Amino acid sequence: MNSQFASVADLEEKTTTFVQLSEHCWGYTAEGDPNTGVIIGEESVLIVDTLATPVMAARLIAEIRRLTDKPIKYVVLSHYHAVRVLGASAYRAEGLQEIIASQGTYELIVERGAQDMRSEYERFPRLFQAFESIPGLTWPTLLFKEEITLSMSGLEVHVLHPGAGHTRGDTVVWVPAEKVLFSGDLVECDAACYTGDAQLADWPTTLAALREFGAEKLLPGRGPALTTPAEVARGLDYTADFVTTLYACAREAVAAGMNLRQAMAHTRRAMDPKFAQVFIYEHCLPFDVVRAIDEASGIRHPRIWTAERDQEMWHGLQSTD
Template sequence: MNAKAFASVADLEEKPVSFERLSEHAWAYTAEGDPNTGVVIGDDSVMIIDATATPVMAKSVIAKVREVTDKPIKYVVLTHYHAVRVLGASGYRDEGLEHIIASYPTYELIRERGQQDMESEIGRFPRLFRAVESIPGLTWPTLTFKEEITLWMGSLEVRILHPGAGHTKGDTAVWLPQERVLFSGDLIEAEAACYTGDAYLADWPATLDRLEALQPAKVVPGRGPALKDEAAVRAGFQYTRDFVTTLYRCAQEAVARGYDLKKTMEYTRSVMDPKFGHVFIYEHCLPFDVTRAYDEASGIRDPRIWTAERDRQMWHALQEG
């Protein structure tokens, strides 16, 4: 494998943004494989699902929201703890913010490894941290839950769910049952690689099953275009399930054969490149994905903490041997 620039440090091209209305109350802010943001506009307030990476970048989301409503943005929901999704939350403080909502396992992960994750992610993908100096520090939830809570935004029912582990141990989804719209966070991806560096790969398919049992008509995935009909939704579930199960199966087979990590990477590429090599951020994700899959297949249940130093050591070991 030819040596490449570390992670996505060479990715400097801004992506075109789409802001689409999916139902009476649901909107999707998407950007060609960059992290998506969901917007729910209730009778009396607005909810943001994933806060972007910096407060300055959050202003771009706020500007789109303000094109369609002047209601206060009372709620920010964190679908998980990754810095690229949470560090922009302070950008909503002047918009009426009352609560930052996350699952309790997400709070635990922020406490345990939030600082290391912030430093790691900024180093991996600097374009997604525009105006990084505007980040005041870690984002802390003000309201946590274990399995599920329900908010009423006027007459609109909003269920906030922790369906199980997958992308992380704290993944959260937002479900609008009256309109059958699901905001999945990175539990579902569309036309983008699944980042699994902090994943529970053995658990992820069952978590997808729980979400699919809701029978959503539309889905805002963590990355990629909004899934706007039931055929696209089925394809999104199938694609994500295929990605994570193929990755984990490759690692299990490699460990059973006694392969080291670099040999596991080569074997995984031989299987996954033809199927997934064309999707957004595949080259960025795969070294982290294979490392975690190898760990889990070797019996390491909980993901090891990524640090900026560990990122680069792993990357260069897999790229250069």
């Protein structure tokens, strides 16, 4: 394993795609980089996740402005991670009125938002183009515990917390009239699941709840837009397989008294044949294994990742001691 984070060497610019999912719903994807959802109503626009910096968000705004001059009234945060939320300030000049988040997401921003901002940037600098343009943490203006419903000129948009998984504050956006679901990082496709802040035991139950929506199209947190019911099922199955395989390996490692390096090797034997080829796998796996070992050891609430802890973990995996 390299002495630097796998993502530090990832410098290749990704090609973005702005694809229409239904009459009002769009997906902005970038070859395994974080996705952003867009809902264009009759009078306003809603964004699901903001991109990582205002400069990056401006590129999406330019795509939206090719379609409509309606104000971008709402931003929804699917969770608290910096790469998802720190571009929010770019939308203020576009008519932004509300930044919506779950109570759990707000609590995580308070608890660890500043540490996460530094940690994520140092791990994966390419995802934070023009980092200096970020004015600070993004703070929600409208909180909910379980669900709120927005009416965008008659188009019902449900913003809800279906359960814990990627984080304990995960939020999805559901447009029932068009059967489109924006899942955030609760669902991935052809990209590794980052589980450093996850609730792994809960995640499969939350995925089962998402299946009950009957979505015909789904924008995952990373990977291509899923545009048929069969593709939606594939994304849900893929994510469930990744999460359950990882956590099963961690439980086995803890039961056998393995150290972290042994646990990593044990996990790779199960995970590599299925997932080694997908986007950001080498970046995510060390963080995934550490969190999975923690949870299997009884640490229910994820420990805070700091830039210093990141380096300690990474170098520990290089050690031959």
